[in-house]
Amino acid sequence: MELKIENQTHITEQRKSPSGFSVIWAEFRRDKLALGSLIVLGLIIISVYGTSLILDQDQIVKVDFLSIYQPPSSTHWLGTDYGGRDIFGQLIIGTRNSFTIGFFITIITNLLGLALGLIAGYFGGWVDSVVMRIIDFFLSLPTLMLIIVFVTVVPKFSIINFVLIMSLFLWTGKARLIRSKVLSESELDYVAAAKAIGTPNWKIIISHVLPNVSSLIIVAFTLNLAGNIGIESGLTFLGFGLPESTPSLGTLVSYATNPDVLQNKLWIWLPASCMILVLMLSINFIGEALKRAADARQRRG
Amino acid sequence: GGDTKTSTTTKQIDQAAFPIKVSNNKKSISGGILKYGLVSDTPFEGILNTVFYEGDPDSQVLQFFDEALLSTDENYIYDQDGAATYKLSDDKKTITLKIRDNVNWTNGDPVTAEDLEYSYLVIGNPKYTGVRYDSQMSMIEGMEDYHNGKAKNISGVKVIDPKTISITFKEANPSVLTGLWTNPLPKKYLGNVPIDKLASSDQIRKAPIGFGPFKIKKITPGEAVEFEANKDYWNGAPKLDGVLLKVVNPTIATSSLANGDIDIASVSADQYDQAKKLKNISLIGKTELAYSYIGFKLGHYDAKNGVNVMDNPKFQDKRVRQAMAYALDNKSVGEKLYKGLRVPATSVIPPSFPKYFDKALKGYTHDPEKAKKLLDEAGYKDVTGDGLREDPNGKPFKINFASMSGGDIAEPLAQFYLQSWKEVGLDVQLLDGRLHEFNSFYDMVEKDNPKIDIFAAAWGTGSDPDPSGIWAKNAPFNYVRWVNNDNDKLLKEGISAKAFDEKYRQEVYDKWQELVNDEVPVIPTLFRFGLDGVNKRVKGYDLTAGQGFQGHLQDITVTSKESEKNK
Amino acid sequence: MSKPLLEIEHLTTSFRINNQYYPAVDDVSLTVHENEVLAIVGESGCGKSALALSILGLHSNNRTKMNGSISYKGTNLLTLNDSKLNKIRGKEIGMIFQEPLTALNPLMTIGKQIEENLDFHTDLSRSQKKERALELLDQVGIPKPEVTYKQYPHELSGGMRQRAMISIAIACNPSFIIADEPTTALDVTIQAQILDLLKEIQKKTKLGIILITHDLSVVAEVADRVAVMYAGQIIETGSVEEILNNPLHPYTRSLLNSIPTTHSKNQRLHIIEGTVPPLDKLPRTGCRFSHRIPWIQNYAHENQPILHEVTPNHYVRCSCYKHFHFKNEKGAPIINVSIKG
Amino acid sequence: MSLLKVDNLKVHYPIRGGIFRTVVDHVRAVDGISFELNEGETYGLIGESGSGKSTAGKAILQLTQATNGSIKFLDNDLITLNKKQMRAFRQEIQMIFQDPYSSLNPKKRIIDLVAEPLRNYETLTAEEERERVLYYLDKVGLSPESLYKYPHEFSGGQRQRIGIARALTLQPKLIVADEPVSALDVSVQAQVLNFLQDLQEEFKLTYLFIGHDLGVIRHLCNRIGVMYRGRLVEEGTTEDILNNPQHIYTKRLIAAIPDIRPEVREEKIKERQEVRKEYQQNASSYFDENGRPFDLKPISDTHRVALP
Amino acid sequence: MLKFVIRRILIMIPQLLILSILIFALAKAMPGDALTGRSINPKANPQEIEKIREEMGLNDPAYVQYYHWIKNVAKGDFGVSYTHKINVVDVIGDRIGNTVLLALCVFLVTYLLAIPLGIISGRYSDTWADKLITGYNYLGFATPLFIFGIVMLFVFGFYFDLFPTGGSVDPQIADGTFAYYVSKLDHLVLPTLSGALISTVGISQYLRSEIIDTKVKDFVRTARSKGVPESKVYSRHILRNSFLPIAAFLGYEITGLIAGSVFLESIFGYPGIGQLFVKSVMLRDFTVVNALVLMTCLATLFGTLISDIILSIVDPRIRIE
Ligand SMILES: Nc1ncnc2c1ncn2[C@@H]1O[C@H](COP(=O)(O)OP(=O)(O)OP(=O)(O)O)[C@@H](O)[C@H]1O
């Protein structure tokens, strides 16, 4: 009973579970909150980066004694601070700076974490041991303290330096996360299969393992990004933040440490606080949606 | 200026804005506890001894239970009203102190001449690592030998009888009447603690004693000290039952004043708006022994030879310096930024020395036109047409400005200076684009970091009017590295024996102030008010006499049991 | 045959996918008697587990809808609330799952997990419970019950775990057991032991068992009756001999024919083309198997296929079985290929 | 002619412990096995889970480092080859994996998956590449539309066929098939088994077929090796093993295989009980004092058993 | 177990050594030293300051200074604080009690809040209660601790005048009396609540997702099939398994608690080591800075050790030989 498979067309009624962007898009369409967040975030970013091109930072941080602590008015939409500087301008530039800072910290830490996580997870063995020891070491460090010490050590305290210092301490979590995922991915047969057909290790890492951890990375990235916005505010409060000539959301929020400002001059710190809140929330909601899209089990039925 | 005029000027400045003492017509109650707020964002260190303490918080604790033997008048010159009286020898080199009989340590021991000698022996001891061994100390006869371990005693410090002591200097110097060390150490109490262990000993940290109007009842490390009245105080038992000193975070100082948590606390400029609205406190103020300035780095300190060398060509033309001074509007800074708590400085001797402050000096008032003219004259013109001046050779003229962080106002102030100079066409940039934290700032300034062209700083002058420590040719603290023959001559004259003649000394210092004003090695920018918020139940608090509570602490009373609240 | 223990009638279990409900178990009726093993076989995804979980109401409520009736000893389980169901779960009906490692709590000792069953259904004292647990472990052939009692799941081999699983299921002397692929994850040698054990227990206690598997040889070894499921429906049911020796439905026949045997050596195996469509893509009318046997003309299939009783107690869905034949390489029909080669 | 000769192959995985994570012991996954594969035959390796079957297969492909022994492929000892020399042999030996779901990268299209080995070894134009891929897809019975689809769009059997196509592109002589059908439903399993047989004929392949389902092994293999705890306990032709098992472990294995005929049920159970009894009584005589199976000894031309 | 502990402690040594080098190098790299600021008194004699510098060894090559320092540290002697003039150990000793107390309270209240919140929102996910808690979590994520602390201080400390606004105890109450401890607690309420309400967020959110993950595990289904009532399914199976990862991270909490106390102590004028640290950095009191960093690192390492031991007790799969 020789049976021959003929043309397969009639059986190609395959399981078409959607992949990649279509899943994400479907998730966003389902989750109105995430979609709204995406729109809000997009609008904020476009308008902030757009406006900040027009705004003159020097002009905004210019001290003007004639308009100290002015409440919101038509000339100063959100009033001024104790240096007579326009809060609205600072809010825009500050949002831009804070977002940029958060963005780059996230990028750097994730890239670093990704590289180390991939290497440790893929090669395993002593490479993994070494990387894990390093990660454990960093995890046991009193991060805030060391960041403060670092901040006092750097000669020039600029956004770049700040990003670098923060990144130095924040990559470990990502490396751990990615490592454990890569570790389990590397045990899957497709890696062995690629080895068997003679694909070199670096190529396996880049073209096989990486795409399979990408959804995790994207999710981690967004959620980190939310956490890293306004990350400088705490340091500003303690007196180790960015100079005021580089406005940031943290600086604006920190003005609230003056009780007079906190109680009577809401226009100075409230908008920045709301901005942090809105940015964080919307990024978070987007991240949650991405997470659901990446993890079939959590997908909303 | 003459002395009479000077003092009126001082009064004008002081009283223009704030009363110098509280006025309270209510009837005092007997006893009561005064709550004193030590405004600091960090706890006090707890080195509760005049010889060893370093931070200001500790000195605020000290003032309640310890004092110097000699008290000062409003010019910070020693008078005869303190726990000891003094006599100056005819050659002015020897000063003899006689301690009153009823001056006793709070543990009952009498304060003796040996106690004072002991404090000299401690400060001069090679093992002493504090900061009190200063230039005046080394002027005492035999002190250097003792300090270098060549002698067991200081030949210039002689105990004549248990209550009398004399101190002899190598040269006559009028500073003896303002800067002489008169804080004794309770030798008997501390005697068997080795000198290098003193600062950490329990006698100083846990149970320190003094001979002031109050004595320590309980120390809660870092946060509070409870004092009780020292009934045996030589100047009469204090009227209060005690004082409670509490560390108060600057951000909440005003709020604490408002709800009566504390009775007295200093008020900073950023809290002033709030504080002045409070109905339960009165604000009293006084100019401090300090001035802010902007200095030009004119050279460097040659440490090997111990002299300043004025070799930086950048600001040798004094017209540039003057122009930069004219460019600044210090009046607005004081009024707007500091809410009137600071006033434009006209000299490098603050008005808190009524005798020596040269009120005739006008200083540099805001005059951008004049600044521009001076710069034009000096050849600094804008040849490229970008609004910024080039140097006489047509090269870009860039100035790096170093300024300190700290306090809320530092940043806009620095920005304002930059703006002001820009208006007259000078390209001044903040060094490294940011304010520098205290330590880094002084590290760079002290080491003559070549990146610094000009810098903003402040001097606390101490109560000795002699400016040599900051201005002499060989002074390492002459941060601007200004070297000038007239300057050296005048400084010498100011502390010569002749200068014991007040009139003469005033003239010398007037001349000196004019010289500095004309040469502008530094631009004096602001004099500052120290402002205290005082609860309305406090009676008798007065800043006129000497420093702080000195001399009248025992007379302060309260007029109600509880502090008044702002309701 | 003795009295029926479990009677499932027109059970439909639907899952929510994209806010729509799709039946995974579609109008299934079954009866299991005392002392009887009913095997449910079928390809992966045909709804076997869904059916098993429906019986004890173990699907999450907010994503599942169930219709029909499941009557156990006369009570309709579908109408019971959770606390009433809990009186039946574990006590009356025990359940054995496929993957013993994940089905056991990694943080609890085997002993505790067995005792937990007793906790809620008996009022034995602590020591009695322990005694019972040891007895159970012994009963399922665990060599050192005292040791295993204190061990954690990860410390046991797969076979041991599955034995522990069984001892949990039979702890309260249930009269019914549902075993969802109890041996699929195990080696053949272990599988044989476990199957023998189940058989042995059944003999002793007259259990009714639903055994879910996709391995027809396993069915042959233990089942009394067989229900073949396809795409949520039962397409053929009958005694084990009937089904294995005289399969009627094209699906059953194909299934049997694709098993390699000694005789198939160097011969080609029969293959069933295509796959079971996923729930939301499943055609709900006509013969659900028809698209996998395209060479059988459409007229051969019923529009709304029903179960026909062909011989006593041997039912088959859709009359296409009458027309079914295997085909050769030219697509020409081969009629009635002998099944056992 | 022998294509592959495995001699005393050992693979030990280190167990680390102690302060400096030094090696304290080894998992003896494969502990000295020897067998030969002749060109064109199918050799079955069976044994219970964890007996080292996969490890042996992986060692032959150099996917895991052999601790000891030699693996001679056409008289070249693969173990001694360096990376570069090994590259040439990689093409000759290929592997099919157990789990069709995890052995294909879900993020890659079929064309990329199947062309990957070609890209590794040859430089082809896109057109040539496509043609080659299509050729092999056709061989395994997949339609050209499959080219640009992703693995999840295929059923398990189809995926397994993709994996096979991928292994074939390098035109290997030997294919190590590690339980290629055990994750599949019977219906699908049949497809794959048929293919393996077809392809063997067409491409003159030699198979090392790893499995634990004796039915499948029996269906496919000419010779069978039975593994137990990292060692071979019995080896012989399919008939030798199935009809004349000598080692107690082999006997147990065979007795455990369920029979599709319900009528022989009782017999099977009895048979199993007998084997169990025998096992209980004299299992120890089949193993040395460490519980390790003995070396194989020939009992006929084709049949070798690990007896003392 | 003992062997494991010893091994872990041995591993800590190189970690601490590396950290000590790092922190020492950093301290040296900071501009200025403890004596820089003294020049603010114009009468201070710079030669004298230089002499003190020399005497304190501040002019020695860095490695010599490091050697002396680490040698003493090994003996438990962290040197003398430049600003406080007493042994660093004493400086820290004065304050550590407060910080430990505060951290402990924050820790306890955090978990007391987080665990029920996490359980509720995990168990009843997608209900209004869950949404409420998740909303609170989001807000908490976005609110900086210091802003929240300040608001708490002004609302409850000043506006309602319910709690003290600074310090760790009412200084007028005698040590050791009952009132003294009440006053200590009274002073702890605001900082503790502020800290805990913010740090609850991360844990409860984490717990929630753990529970949601565990809920669908096979063994939970097994438990249900045994007829275990829902509440017991949670208490016996889901919760215990969900707490594991939290227990695993307990040790690293210490770093977070220290960071939190830096803020809380600054806001509430609570004298502890967080505040001490900030001040010491500003004053370049290296000995104190170094000691504090080393100490917290050591504490974290011990925390992780304890956390691992706890984990090995709760999780039988982790074996400690
Ligand atoms: N909770 C659920 N939600 C949605 N769909 C489900 C759910 N459980 C099962 N399904 C779907 O229902 C169908 C039947 O699943 P079921 O698990 O009963 O199959 P099975 O016959 O047990 O297969 P296997 O042999 O693989 O265990 C499948 O298509 C499956 O995808």
Ligand SMILES: Nc1ncnc2c1ncn2[C@@H]1O[C@H](COP(=O)(O)OP(=O)(O)OP(=O)(O)O)[C@@H](O)[C@H]1O
């Ligand atoms: N990378 C590894 N490190 C340590 N031990 C391993 C490793 N890979 C496999 N082992 C161990 O080696 C032994 C043999 O494993 P192997 O996978 O070869 O068994 P197998 O016969 O293929 O089993 P299965 O039928 O389950 O696939 C097992 O005990 C396994 O735990």
Ligand SMILES: [Mg+2]
């Ligand atoms: Mg199933």
Ligand SMILES: [Mg+2]
């Ligand atoms: Mg295997």
